[in-house]
Amino acid sequence: MAFKRSRVQLPYPPPLSMFAELTEDTLLDLDRMRHSAAHIMAAAVCRLHENVLLDIGGPSADDGFYYDFDLSTRLSPEDLPAIEKEMARLIAEDLPFERVEMGREEARRELEQRGQRYKLERLADIPAGEPITFYRCGDFMDLCRGPHAERTGDVKAFALLSVAGSYYRGLETNPMLQRVYGAAFASKAGLDEHLRRLEEARKRDHRRLGRELDLFSITDDVGPGLVHWHPKGARVRCLIEDFWRREHFAEGYDLLYTPHIGRSGLWETSGHLGFYRESMYSPMEIDSGQYFIKPMNCPFHIQIYKSGKRSYRELPLRWAELGTVYRYEKAGVLHGLFRVRGFTQDDAHIFCTPEQIESEIRATVRFAIRLFNAFGFKDFSAFLSTRPAKAIGEPGLWAHATSALETALKSESLAYTVDEGGGAFYGPKVDIKMKDAIGRQWQMSTVQFDFNEPERFDVSYVGEDGREHRPFMVHRALLGSLERFFGVLVEHYGGAFPVWLAPLQARVLPLTDRQAERCRAVLGELRAAGLRADVDESSGKIGAKIRTAQMEKIPYMLILGPKEVESGKVSVRGRAQGDLGAQALPDFIARLRDEDARKI
RNA sequence: GCCCAUGUAGCUCAGUAGGCAGAGCACAUCCUUGGUAAGGAUGAGGUCAGCGGUUCAAUUCCGCUCGUGGGCUCCA
Numbered sequence: 093m094a095f096k097r098s099r100v101q102l103p104y105p106p107p108l109s110m111f112a113e114l115t116e117d118t119l120l121d122l123d124r125m126r127h128s129a130a131h132i133m134a135a136a137v138c139r140l141h142e143n144v145l146l147d148i149g150g151p152s153a154d155d156g157f158y159y160d161f162d163l164s165t166r167l168s169p170e171d172l173p174a175i176e177k178e179m180a181r182l183i184a185e186d187l188p189f190e191r192v193e194m195g196r197e198e199a200r201r202e203l204e205q206r207g208q209r210y211k212l213e214r215l216a217d218i219p220a221g222e223p224i225t226f227y228r229c230g231d232f233m234d235l236c237r238g239p240h241a242e243r244t245g246d247v248k249a250f251a252l253l254s255v256a257g258s259y260y261r262g263l264e265t266n267p268m269l270q271r272v273y274g275a276a277f278a279s280k281a282g283l284d285e286h287l288r289r290l291e292e293a294r295k296r297d298h299r300r301l302g303r304e305l306d307l308f309s310i311t312d313d314v315g316p317g318l319v320h321w322h323p324k325g326a327r328v329r330c331l332i333e334d335f336w337r338r339e340h341f342a343e344g345y346d347l348l349y350t351p352h353i354g355r356s357g358l359w360e361t362s363g364h365l366g367f368y369r370e371s372m373y374s375p376m377e378i379d380s381g382q383y384f385i386k387p388m389n390c391p392f393h394i395q396i397y398k399s400g401k402r403s404y405r406e407l408p409l410r411w412a413e414l415g416t417v418y419r420y421e422k423a424g425v426l427h428g429l430f431r432v433r434g435f436t437q438d439d440a441h442i443f444c445t446p447e448q449i450e451s452e453i454r455a456t457v458r459f460a461i462r463l464f465n466a467f468g469f470k471d472f473s474a475f476l477s478t479r480p481a482k483a484i485g486e487p488g489l490w491a492h493a494t495s496a497l498e499t500a501l502k503s504e505s506l507a508y509t510v511d512e513g514g515g516a517f518y519g520p521k522v523d524i525k526m527k528d529a530i531g532r533q534w535q536m537s538t539v540q541f542d543f544n545e546p547e548r549f550d551v552s553y554v555g556e557d558g559r560e561h562r563p564f565m566v567h568r569a570l571l572g573s574l575e576r577f578f579g580v581l582v583e584h585y586g587g588a589f590p591v592w593l594a595p596l597q598a599r600v601l602p603l604t605d606r607q608a609e610r611c612r613a614v615l616g617e618l619r620a621a622g623l624r625a626d627v628d629e630s631s632g633k634i635g636a637k638i639r640t641a642q643m644e645k646i647p648y649m650l651i652l653g654p655k656e657v658e659s660g661k662v663s664v665r666g667r668a669q670g671d672l673g674a675q676a677l678p679d680f681i682a683r684l685r686d687e688d689a690r691k692i
Numbered sequence: 693g694c695c696c697a698u699g700u701a702g703c704u705c706a707g708u709a710g711g712c713a714g715a716g717c718a719c720a721u722c723c724u725u726g727g728u729a730a731g732g733a734u735g736a737g738g739u740c741a742g743c744g745g746u747u748c749a750a751u752u753c754c755g756c757u758c759g760u761g762g763g764c765u766c767c768a
Contacts, residue, residue: 148767160767168696169762214768224768235768256763257695264764268695271763303703312741312759422693424764604725631724632731639729653727663728671728 122278126151128189128241129179129250129276134159135232136178137272141165146234147210147260147269155286156275160258162210167270172252175272179250182230186245190228191238199224203235210260210269211235249283250276292530298582299428305587305644307595308429308578317426317433319575324595327624328581329574331593333414335466336438336571343459345410345440350392352416356382361548362391371419389415390542390567393441394549402553407563408444408452414574415439429579436574442566443551446492449564453522453539454500460524460537460570461504466691467581468590471527474501474508475535477515484518485543493541493564494520518544528584536577539568588645588667591687598625598684599646600662601637603653610657614650614677621681623688642667648684 130149138144141163149159194202196215203211215235218224227236229244241247252274260266277283294300302308307325310318321329337347356375359365364372368387375382386392393411402409416436425431444452461472476497479490497520501508506524515521519541525533542565545551552560571577581593591597598618600611611627618625628637634651641649649665655674656662662680664672675683 150767152766158767166696211768218768222768226768237768254762255696258764259694262764262766264694268764270695273763316759423759424693424695427761601728603727606725633724633726634728635726636730637728642729649728651728655727665728 123151124239125241125246125278126157126276127239128244129247129274130157130159131189131227131229131232131234131236131240132179132182132244132247133157133175133252133272133274134161134234135182135229136175137161137163138232139178140174143207145210146208148214152273156253156273158271158273160260160269160271162267162269167255167272169255172255172272176250176252179252183244183247185230186243187230188243189240191240192226192228192233193223194226196224199226199235202226202233208235247276248278249280250274251283251287289530293532293583296530296583296586297428298430298579301582301587302428302579307582310428310432315433316423317421317431319429319432319434325578327595328589328593329578332571332574332578332581336414336463339459339463340412340440343410343455345412348393348396348411348413350389350396350413350415351386353383353385354391356384358391358395359384362394362545363548364388364391371421373418373420385418386415387417387419389413389417389437389439390441390545391549394545394551394565397443397551398549402443402563404445404553404555404561407553408442408448410440410442410452412438412440429575432573432575435576437569438571438574438577440568442568443553443563444566445553445555445561446564449493449566450496450499452566453496454503456539456566456568456570457500457504457506457522457524460539461506463570464526464536467593468584469526469528472506473525473533474506475511475514475523475525476501476508477511477521477523478513479520480513480515480517482517483515484547489543490520493543497522497539497541516540518542528580529586532583534580536572536580537568537570538572539566541566589647590692591647591684592689592691594645594647595624596626596644596646597623597688598648598650599641599644600625600627600650600652601634601641602627602629603634603651605631607652607654607657611652614652614662617677618681618684621685623681623684638665648680650680 127150130151134144134146134149137159138146143164145162147160147162150157152158196218199215200212203215211234215224225236225238226233227238227240229240252272254273256271256273257268258271260269275283275286277286302325305324306322307328308322309320310316311320314320340347353376356365359372364387365384372387373385375384377383392415393413396411397409414436416434418434421431421433426433442452442456464472476494478494479487483490501522508522521538521540523535524537524539525535527533546562546565551563551565553563555561581589585593589595600614600618602608602611608627608629611629615625615627628641630637630640632640634653638649638651645667647667649667651663651665653663659674660676661674662677663674664680666672
């Protein structure tokens with residue numbers, strides 16, 4: 093039984109609590125207790141406000157609870173303390189939760205009498221034959237499946253965290269309800285630990301570190317969702333890209349560069365204007381034609397495929413591109429580097445024969461994991477999304493493709509969940525998720541079949557039989573987008589990049605001005621060895637220079653005073669380890685180059 | 693897009709019950725040349741997000757716009 097909720101979409105803020113030490117039973121107890129906390133909150137709101145229309149609430153994510161309701165007044169964060177106080181009172185009263193089962197008609201009358209119109213709709217959703225239950229707690233009674241804690245006093249520690257809008261049933265055509273989120277734990281210590289984790293996540297927030305470490309910015313003047321990579325961020329990106337290119341060549345990929353805009357006809361053929369228009373920007377007029385900025389790279393890669401007649405002997409073709417695309421995202425969903433309007437995908441398209449597809453997919457999954465291992469991600473799982481009701485392409489093709497995906501997941505021993513019918517209309521897919529340093533899950537890679545575009549563009553190859561065949565076409569992005577991947581990486585490392593990715597690997601610190609010249613000479617040697625370094629020539633004391641370097645999270649500091657100048661050594665300080673003593677410069681350089689090469 | 697909150701110096705944040713705006717850090721200049729996480733002094737830096745309204749007077753009150761943050765997934 094799936095007691096732990098999983099999500100296909102990127103969660104933010106992501107669930108922080110891992111509860112590794114908790115058993116399934118205690119998790120269920122926690123869920124039950126949080127469900128009750130949600131009811132207590134609803135009861136408190138009903139005590140404080142008139143005409144509260146209840147929708148539903150319950151445990152949320154894996155740390156708290158929420159409840160949705162419709163109120164005549166708008167709740168703001170300032171209202172939370174009063175609700176908390178009322179909740180505390182209900183908890184102190186230690187009221188029992190009483191399960192009341194009733195017939196459908198009786199339930200309807202009950203809800204009508206209370207004027208609970210959302211609840212009436214929810215009641216109608218309950219399939220015939222299932223028991224209809226209410227839970228009573230003092231004078232508060234709510235249609236609810238349960239289960240609940242025994243008494244309100246079982247909620248030992250809670251805090252209300254935020255108010256938010258929430259569409260009824262999550263549909264934006266429905267009225268907007270008010271949602272209050274809270275956290276609840278079995279003990280004060282659990283709650284404190286949770287709040288500590290929230291604080292830890294805040295410290296790692298890539299938007300905050302992006303500013304503090306001068307990595308990137310997004311400015312109002314240019315526009316929301318459009319990223320500027322500052323020198324240090326750009327340096328990290330460059331290192332990621334260099335690594336990515338080397339690995340792709342080693343995996344038998346070729347690289348492409350394609351234009352950023354294309355004629356409307358191209359997008360009509362591809363189907364994007366039909367299916368994807370709401371994510372595309374308005375066309376621009378060039379000569380007498382309309383051009384669209386690309387939301388995807390695939391039509392261009394297909395053009396290259398079609399630039400000549402292809403033989404089965406050429407397949408598989410693996411074509412990758414760091415392709416920059418622009419997509420319209422609703423203003424409210426933009427978020428730092430995680431959700432932007434212009435981004436660079438580490439995109440690739442694989443064209444292959446049916447016989448090749450299984451090994452291609454396997455290699456792709458293995459490749460993704462290998463890449464992520466290099467960045468310190470170790471824990472993976474996957475989602476397999478299969479054929480939806482409305483789909484293009486023959487069922488036989490779908491079955492073949494889906495089994496290739498599944499085989500790859502099994503042979504790589506990836507835990508996966510099947511999202512039955514959750515695939516896009518044009519093909520099944522696998523999404524790979526991974527855990528970061530503090531246990532949060534991120535969905536990064538996607539491997540996706542496409543039965544639509546090859547058809548629309550009439551993509552083919554000549555087989556052994558001399559006849560034309562349709563190749564399989566697979567889209568895949570491993571890192572996802574460089575923007576989002578970089579954001580995750582910043583949070584994963586908390587801004588303290590390992591030596592191989594650090595924008596600056598070492599800083600040379602003169603004790604006084606008299607060592608400045610020697611420091612510049614040391615810098616020259618570091619650079620000549622291919623290392624990234626600079627010198628702090630400011631006039632502060634050594635403590636201040638160390639503090640600055642420490643806050644910039646530079647892996648190594650080399651301190652040079654009269655002693656070092658005389659001995660020809662450097663005093664090394666590690667960002668994490670502190671004072672490492674004096675070393676000969678060549679030894680330090682060798683050590684740094686070794687760490688760089690070993691990606692640590 | 694929708695709900696709520698929010699926007700004051702490069703950053704973090706005070707402040708004005710409506711009367712020409714303030715701190716710390718960062719920056720510049722000078723003094724200091726100090727051995728492993730902040731030496732000192734002086735100075736520069738603001739259309740108080742933008743536009744409109746009320747007012748003798750608006751950064752402050754009101755409206756709109758833009759941006760940012762939390763959400764809009766699970767769900768009787």
